Amino acid sequence: MTGASLVVTDLRVEFSGFVAVGGVSFDAHPGEVRFLIGPNGAGKTTCIDAVTGLTKATGSARLGQTELLGKQVHKIVRRGIGRTFQTASVFDELTVLQNLDIAAGLHRRSVSLLRARRGIDPSIERALEETGLTGELTTPAGILSYGQKQWLEIAMLLVQDAKVLLLDEPVAGMSQDERTATGELLQRIAAKRIVLVVEHDMDFMRRFATRVTVLHQGKVLSQGTVAEVQADPQVQEVYLGTADAITEA
Amino acid sequence: MTKKPWISLGGIGVFAVLLLAVAPLVLTDHWLNNLGKYCCWAIAAVGIGLAWGRGGMLVMGQGVFFALGAYSMAMHLTLETAGDRIPAFMVLYDPLAPLPAFWEPFRGAGFTLAAIVLLPVVVAGALGYALFKRRVKGAYFAILSQALAVALAVLISSTIRETGGDTGLSDFKYFFGFVLNDPANRQMVYLIAAGLLIVCLLAVWQFYRSRFGELLIATRDAEERVRFLGYDPANVKLVAFVVSALMASIGGALFVPIVGIITPAEIGAAASILMIAGVALGGRASLFGPALGAIAVGWGQSSLGSTWPDGWTYVLGLLFIVVILFLPNGLSSLPARFTGRARRTPVEQPTPAIAAAELEGVRS
Numbered sequence: 001m002t003g004a005s006l007v008v009t010d011l012r013v014e015f016s017g018f019v020a021v022g023g024v025s026f027d028a029h030p031g032e033v034r035f036l037i038g039p040n041g042a043g044k045t046t047c048i049d050a051v052t053g054l055t056k057a058t059g060s061a062r063l064g065q066t067e068l069l070g071k072q073v074h075k076i077v078r079r080g081i082g083r084t085f086q087t088a089s090v091f092d093e094l095t096v097l098q099n100l101d102i103a104a105g106l107h108r109r110s111v112s113l114l115r116a117r118r119g120i121d122p123s124i125e126r127a128l129e130e131t132g133l134t135g136e137l138t139t140p141a142g143i144l145s146y147g148q149k150q151w152l153e154i155a156m157l158l159v160q161d162a163k164v165l166l167l168d169e170p171v172a173g174m175s176q177d178e179r180t181a182t183g184e185l186l187q188r189i190a191a192k193r194i195v196l197v198v199e200h201d202m203d204f205m206r207r208f209a210t211r212v213t214v215l216h217q218g219k220v221l222s223q224g225t226v227a228e229v230q231a232d233p234q235v236q237e238v239y240l241g242t243a244d245a246i247t248e249a
Numbered sequence: 250m251t252k253k254p255w256i257s258l259g260g261i262g263v264f265a266v267l268l269l270a271v272a273p274l275v276l277t278d279h280w281l282n283n284l285g286k287y288c289c290w291a292i293a294a295v296g297i298g299l300a301w302g303r304g305g306m307l308v309m310g311q312g313v314f315f316a317l318g319a320y321s322m323a324m325h326l327t328l329e330t331a332g333d334r335i336p337a338f339m340v341l342y343d344p345l346a347p348l349p350a351f352w353e354p355f356r357g358a359g360f361t362l363a364a365i366v367l368l369p370v371v372v373a374g375a376l377g378y379a380l381f382k383r384r385v386k387g388a389y390f391a392i393l394s395q396a397l398a399v400a401l402a403v404l405i406s407s408t409i410r411e412t413g414g415d416t417g418l419s420d421f422k423y424f425f426g427f428v429l430n431d432p433a434n435r436q437m438v439y440l441i442a443a444g445l446l447i448v449c450l451l452a453v454w455q456f457y458r459s460r461f462g463e464l465l466i467a468t469r470d471a472e473e474r475v476r477f478l479g480y481d482p483a484n485v486k487l488v489a490f491v492v493s494a495l496m497a498s499i500g501g502a503l504f505v506p507i508v509g510i511i512t513p514a515e516i517g518a519a520a521s522i523l524m525i526a527g528v529a530l531g532g533r534a535s536l537f538g539p540a541l542g543a544i545a546v547g548w549g550q551s552s553l554g555s556t557w558p559d560g561w562t563y564v565l566g567l568l569f570i571v572v573i574l575f576l577p578n579g580l581s582s583l584p585a586r587f588t589g590r591a592r593r594t595p596v597e598q599p600t601p602a603i604a605a606a607e608l609e610g611v612r613s
Contacts, residue, residue: 052477077479089474091467098463105460106479113461116254160478 004064005029006051006164006194011059013046013218020046021057022218028164033186034196035205038215039238044198045086047215048166052076052083063164078106082162086169088149092142096133096152099141100124103156127158131185147178154185164194171204183208214238254458257536261450264537268443278432282507285439287547288446289504294528294543295449296496299456301525302533304489305469306386310394311497312521313401314369318498319516320405320412321368322505324352325361326421337420342410349411358425365502366495373494374487381483381490386472395518402517417512424506435507442503446540449496454536456492465489497524523550526565530572532579542579 006028013021021043028034036044050057053073061068068076091099097120104121105113120137128134131151136144141152150170157165167186171179179201186195186208199205205212205226212229214222222232229235272284293311300306327336334340335348354360376397380390405412412418427434456462464485468475472482505511514520523546531542546565554561576582 072481073476074479074481077477083477085474089471091470091474093466093470094463099467101460102464102467102475103478105464108460113464114455114459116455116458117460156478 003030004163006196007060007062008047008051009060009062011047011050011057011061013043013050013055013057019218021050023059024215024218024220026213026220026223028194028196030163030192030194031190032195032210033190033208034194035209035212036196036198036215037200037202037205037212038221040200041217042215043218044215045168046218048083048168048196048198052081052166077160077162080161080163081166082157082160082164083166084150084153084157084168084170086172088146088153090141090144090149090152090156093140095138095140096128096136096144097124097138099152100127100156100159103159106160121159123159123161127155130158130188131155132181147174147182150174150182151185154182154189158189162193164196165189167195167197169198169200171199171201179204180207254454257454260537261447261454264450264540265447268447269440272443273436273439278435281439282435283548283551284544285442285507286504286551287544288439288442289500289507290524290527290547291540291543292442292446292449292500292503293497293524294531294539295446295453296493296500297524297528298533298535298539299453299465299496300489300493301528302535302539303457303462303465303469304486304493306486306490307388307391307525308394308490308493309391309525310396310398310521311493311524312398312516312518313394314373314494314497315501315504315520315524316401316405316511316516317368317372318365318501318503319505319511320418320501321355321361321364321498322502323418323421323511324355325358326424326505327418328352328356329425330420330422338413338416338418339410346410352411365498369494369498370491373491377487377490378483381486384483395521398516398521399518402513405513405516413512415513417510417515418505419510421506421509429506429509438503438506442507445499445503449499450536450540452492456489457536461485461488526569528579530568530579532581534578535581538579538581541581 008027009025011021011024012019024043024047026034026036036047038044046055049055051061051068053068053071053076057069059069063079063081066079068079068081071079091102094102101117101121101124104124125134128137131154133148133151133155136148141149144152154165154167154170170186171182174182183204186197189195190210197209209226211224212222212226213220214229214232214235216238221238222229222235224232268284268288273281276284293315297308297311300308331337335346339346339348355364380393385393406415408414409416421429423429424434424438427437429435429438456465464475464480468480468482468485475482475485501511501516504515524543527543527546528539529542530546531540532538549565550561553564572579576586
């Protein structure tokens with residue numbers, strides 16, 4: 001695994017005059033679980049959309065030496081940037097194995113698409129073990145529990161061998177145990193890869209974040225470790241009622 | 250999962266025996282010829298099943314590609330029949346007019362066969378590339394393809410000197426040197442059509458069990474998600490679209506010697522929709538559904554449609570309503586419905602799973 005970092009500089013996104021993201025800069029390195037937090041409408045998801053090519057943006061987003069902005073979505077993915085969505089989006093009609101196999105196809109030659117699958121790719125087995133889905137190999141993805149779908153998405157990113165994992169609210173709708181399991185999973189993954197999590201859930205952020213960037217109205221409000229961010233009076237002010245939630249328990 | 254494809258392969262085998270060995274023995278020449286016609290529609294239907302059932306592209310204008318094959322073949326057969334002279338219908342309008350330039354190459358059998366294969370690939374390739382790269386899909390794609398079929402039919406109708414217009418091209422005497430009036434030769438043409446239908450089924454069978462088949466379903470269900478797995482969904486759809494166009498063209502090409510006439514009515518909007526109708530009836534996403542549906546609709550048209558022409562349209566319409574209301578996946582989903590009661594198919598399961606997930610969300 002290369003030690004390349006994701007560096008976003010002066011990212012700007014406008015939607016017909018409305019500035020959704022106005023000059024945001026942050027970076028993420030392998031070995032840390034990076035969090036992007038902020039109230040609704042702060043531009044967190046838009047940042048991810050911009051980095052993954054879904055939304056047009058100006059500024060710069062580099063992985064190592066490679067500029068990502070302006071490339072097509074599937075080409076950015078082929079550079080090693082993977083993402084999940086707020087609502088788990090897996091292929092409901094296909095089995096867990098088929099879902100993962102499609103994700104693994106990224107590294108295959110297109111001619112091999114015409115053949116049927118024989119056996120299971122070792123990378124798929126590793127990802128299944130990592131995410132605890134080994135028993136669900138032949139289950140149609142549509143009948144997995146919500147948490148399992150999120151894990152399947154993370155497993156797909158692992159099979160894709162994404163260098164950067166951009167996770168949009170990965171624990172939304174999960175039980176407490178599932179949250180803990182997900183957090184630990186992210187910490188294991190982050191040892192070798194860049195993990196950037198967009199989250200609402202403050203408790204989850206406190207427990208698993210290495211570094212945090214707080215966004216507010218499309219701008220960076222504060223940046224640093226969990227403790228530093230919590231101590232920032234500006235952050236407390238923005239969160240008002242929830243400021244207690246950040247500092248307390 | 251590993252076993253099921255082989256059962257389907259066995260099914261294709263049974264189908265092949267029925268079409269290639271049993272049918273010529275038990276059917277009269279007249280009905281064998283009719284079955285040949287249904288086989289041509291079935292070939293086009295197999296392609297529609299791939300593009301629409303598995304790929305999610307509602308191809309409402311397959312008549313265009315059917316026409317490319319049919320008119321390529323018809324021009325060749327017309328020239329073969331005319332020999333060194335100008336085709337008879339052209340003489341009617343202007344006895345001294347030379348053969349239009351685009352007719353000339355169709356004298357060659359090799360060129361004609363190549364055109365039947367390459368024309369739809371080139372046209373569908375260019376059209377699909379332009380549409381899918383611009384992310385045209387859903388109703389827009391359906392309307393656009395339908396409009397093309399209408400436009401082509403109108404174009405042929407209005408160029409009566411060059412293409413025979415509404416009267417179409419007919420009175421073919423030879424088929425690559427074989428006399429078409431000879432029952433033995435007619436049976437050979439039938440066998441070619443039935444054989445190619447089997448070949449198309451085998452091709453689609455391999456598509457469905459391959460990784461491409463899985464990717465195609467994934468693209469149909471969540472195109473954007475596929476993009477985020479590093480594929481360009483436009484390319485995936487393009488392959489399915491081109492293959493379906495090729496099949497429509499092959500069906501059209503064989504339609505001509507079997508039926509003996511091709512007119513704009515066989516390729517226009519109504520004809521294109523009728524092709525879709527068989528596929529919907531049989532089950533668009535299944536392997537056999539499109540072919541069997543097309544054969545059934547064809548058979549209904551020539552049996553019921555000739556004895557009770559006014560009623561047939563209503564019967565077809567009613568059948569449609571019933572199938573869409575009660576069997577959205579077509580008649581081929583009927584067996585699964587019965588066995589599914591006992592086994593709880595995955596299709597019927599998601600409801601409780603989703604409900605559980607929502608409940609969980611509320612609780613946490």
